[in-house]
Amino acid sequence: MYAEDDLLPISALQHLAFCERRCALIHLEGLWDDNVFTVEGQLLHERAHEELVESRRDLRLSRGLRLHSLRLGLVGQADLVEFHRLPDETSPEPCAHGPPGARLPGLPGDWRPYPVEYKRGKPKPDICYEVQLCAQALCLEEMLGASVPAGALYYGQPRRRQEVMLTATLRAHTESLALRLHELIRAGQTPPAEYGKHCRNCSLLELCLPQCASGKRSARRYLRQAMQDALAPEGNA
Numbered sequence: 713m714y715a716e717d718d719l720l721p722i723s724a725l726q727h728l729a730f731c732e733r734r735c736a737l738i739h740l741e742g743l744w745d746d747n748v749f750t751v752e753g754q755l756l757h758e759r760a761h762e763e764l765v766e767s768r769r770d771l772r773l774s775r776g777l778r779l780h781s782l783r784l785g786l787v788g789q790a791d792l793v794e795f796h797r798l799p800d801e802t803s804p805e806p807c808a809h810g811p812p813g814a815r816l817p818g819l820p821g822d823w824r825p826y827p828v829e830y831k832r833g834k835p836k837p838d839i840c841y842e843v844q845l846c847a848q849a850l851c852l853e854e855m856l857g858a859s860v861p862a863g864a865l866y867y868g869q870p871r872r873r874q875e876v877m878l879t880a881t882l883r884a885h886t887e888s889l890a891l892r893l894h895e896l897i898r899a900g901q902t903p904p905a906e907y908g909k910h911c912r913n914c915s916l917l918e919l920c921l922p923q924c925a926s927g928k929r930s931a932r933r934y935l936r937q938a939m940q941d942a943l944a945p946e947g948n949a
């Protein structure tokens with residue numbers, strides 16, 4: 713179990729799953745390059761959090777719900793968590809990851825949590841978003857003591873929702889990334905760049921400079937050195 717002061721952001725797992733260096737540049741070195749895609753993504757998340765709670769028959773919607781897991785050392789906020797009321801005849805027997813539903817204050821019955829994460833773009837070939845969604849589900853299971861067998865990713869292009877089954881494999885991968893995230897932050901060292909196809913989709917490409925030999929150095933040190941070189945009087949090497 714982690715202490716509350718040691719919790720790390722769930723969103724860092726998405727960066728870690730994409731590239732360890734990217735995760736370190738953002739969460740250790742504090743670098744972030746806002747581009748049109750990241751700004752649009754932030755606006756989408758803000759819109760997703762605008763309303764706090766909505767009620768419909770057999771469905772409760774909670775936006776911007778704070779999440780945490782002391783077991784995995786994670787903290788964050790869900791864009792949307794749907795709570796689906798389970799039929800009364802649902803078996804009270806626990807399923808694989810806990811009881812099938814959670815009790816909600818002031819409401820009768822059992823409710824199954826279903827996290828939905830909003831993404832600006834289209835589905836990606838990797839599973840970075842699935843890892844982030846799975847981490848949210850693991851937090852919900854720990855907080856509510858209820859099973860979360862599935863969730864969904866809502867993509868802006870095209871506007872559609874894709875269900876994600878939270879399989880044992882995805883859960884194990886997410887848990888191992890959470891461990892690795894804590895190791896990386898504790899070590900405090902930015903890993904060297906490894907240039908690959910994924911770099912072309914990385915908003916930090918120009919700060920990371922993965923194709924330079926200097927990609928082995930901290931991006932912050934590289935930029936500082938480049939600035940010093942540019943400002944140095946002529947004739948100085």
Ligand code: SF4
Binds near residue numbers: 915
């Ligand atoms: S440019 Fe490539 S190596 Fe650098 S942080 Fe992005 S994905 Fe990682």
